[in-house]
Amino acid sequence: MKVVKFGGSSLADGEQFQxxxxxINADxxxxxxxxxxPGKRYNNDTKVTDLLIEYAQKAINKxxxxxxxxxIWSRYHDIAAYFKIPEQLLKPLLQELHNLPQVSYPSKDFLMAGFKAHGEKLNAQLLTLILQSLHLPARFLDPKESGFIVTDNPNDTQVLPETYNNLQKWAQTSDLLIVPGFYGIxxxxxxxxxxxxxSDITGAIWARGLNADLYENFTDVDAIYAADPRIVTHPHAVNVMTYRELRELSYAGFSVFHDEAIIPAIEGQIPINVKNTNHPDLPGTMIVPENNFQPQSTITGVASSGHFAALYLHKYLLNKQVGFTLKLLQIFYKFNISYEHMPSGIDDLTVIFDKRQFNEQIRQQMCFEIxxxxxPDQLEWIDDYAIIMVVGEGMKNKIGVMKNITLPLAQKHIAIHMINQGASRISIMLGTKKADAAAAVREIYHQFF
Structure with missing residues (x-):
């Protein structure tokens, strides 16, 4: 059995639905x-999810x-018209869209979640109608019916363990089950x-719950590439990579997957195949467990992200002060702030954050309390910070990798502010100025490819 997930660009209009x-019929x-x-049909188009957020905000503000x-409805109606679905069959979907403001919600956050989820729900219902019109045994399966149970964090939920047991009863289905992504009950x-x-998370949860042979994730790219095509022209396509390689690269900006999306598939050891809806016969990229994996190159990819910031602290004999880091972490806890990395020396400590956690007021108050x-003798907030991840299972058995990474950057006068190698030895993290990040990615890429 295969679980198949289609992204927003794959379901943007009637031609993509076709x-x-x-x-679906091919296998x-x-x-x-x-x-x-439904995602964007062209560059300046608006995703249906963003329209639903606008709808929710207007409902909240009366x-x-x-x-x-x-x-919103025109997007679904245009797809239905492409397949000549009778208006009578569409009425319940339209009514559900109109009824959203009348539903009782315990909070504005749950209202927002309820509105957003209907992008996926209505699309799943519409796809079911289209398949049924072609006399295929398709069935829409709502999370409530399937037992897809999640925590009560309305807009950042997590799957509950009992969901995996609940999904197992659908493993022997003879129907083609159409499942909305992005939400649970x-x-x-x-x-x-x-x-x-x-929706990527939903697909991975279903794949694990059913112990699927394969989780196919259809998107709008032919494969996962060794670097961002917007930075490197015609980058190398990765044929096979490991779960942890993808996780490391996603963390630093690879946009194919949300960095948490494949965890259920990892837990179930389900292989993932990323493919292109527009070129489905191409092999795409296989993402597999680390066991028995044989890397074909030193590095698999290089990625960068600019949504980081750093806090630099200098204090003489810092390494002798018992409890210094504990006090620092307690302040982070007070402000509900998580940190990414904390490289340190005998007198210095740098803390790297995802700066999307902060507004200016929180940043200033936190620094004041620290x-x-x-x-400290010196406290500096560094907002101009980018992270570059160089990742590859082949790195751990190679001597001279660090030299090959840093030498081309030195030759281009790109300053490195931080270097951190993970214990797994399959990733090296560099910190640079944001303005240098793209150039650094290009230089590292061309050094290895």
Whole structure:
């Protein structure tokens, strides 16, 4: 059995739906189909999820939302018209969209989750109608019916362990099950969504729950590349990579997967095949367990991200001060701030954060409390910070990798602010200025490829 997930670009309009139907019909092992909400049809288009967020905000603020609802419905109606689905069959979907503001929600956050989730839900219902019109045994399966149970964090939910047991009863289905991605149902019966990119998480959960032979993730790229094509022209396509290579690269900006999305597949040791809806016959990229993996190159990929910041602390004899780091972590805990890395020396300590956690008020107050509690000789907030990840299972058995990474950067006068190698020895992290990140990626890429 295969679990198949289609991204928003794969389900953006009628022509893309037609490609999806062909892919589903091409392999009878594809029994579970996970849908995203309709994505962009062209560069300046708006994703349906963003329109639903606008709809929710207008409902919260008691503004007129009729024009927004028309925009949302036009996306689904245009797809239905492409397949000549009768208007009578579409009425329940339209009514559900109109009824969203009348539903009782315990909070604004749950309201937002309920609205957002309908991008995927309506698309799954529509795909089911289209398949049924072609006399295929398709069945829409809502998370409540399937037993897809999640925590009560409305817009950043996590799957509950009992979900995996609940999904097992669908393993022997003879129907083609169409499942909406991105959301689940809390134990109180409320809709809660994963973070953006959550349809990938849904697909991975279903793959693990059914112990699928393969999780196919169809998107709009032919493969995962060794570098961002917007930075490196025609980068090398990766044929096979490991779970942890993808996790490391996703963390630093690879956009194919949300960095948490494949964890259920990892837990179930389910191989993943990333493929292109527009070119489904291409092999794509296989993502596999580390066991018995034989790397074909020293590095698999290099990625960068600029959404980081650093806090630099200098204090003489810092290494002698018992409890210094504990006090620092207690302040982070007070402000509900997580840190990414904390390289240190005898007198210096740098803490690297995902700066999307901060607003200016939180940043200033946190730095003030650190100054008061720890009295460092120097405290500096560095906002101009980028992280570069160089990743490859082949690195751990090679001598001279660090030289090959840093030498081309030195030759181009690109300063490295931080170097950190993980204990697994399959990744090396560099810190640079944001302005240098793209150039650093290009230089490292060309050194190895």
């Amino acid at each position: 490609k999806v139907l062909k892919i 009878p092992a594809r029994k579970i189909v996970v849908t995203s909400a 503004q007129n939302y009729s024009a927004t609802v028309r925009k 809390t134990q109180d019966g409320l809709i809660a969504t994963f973070s953006r990119g959550g 100054q008061q509690a720890l009295n």
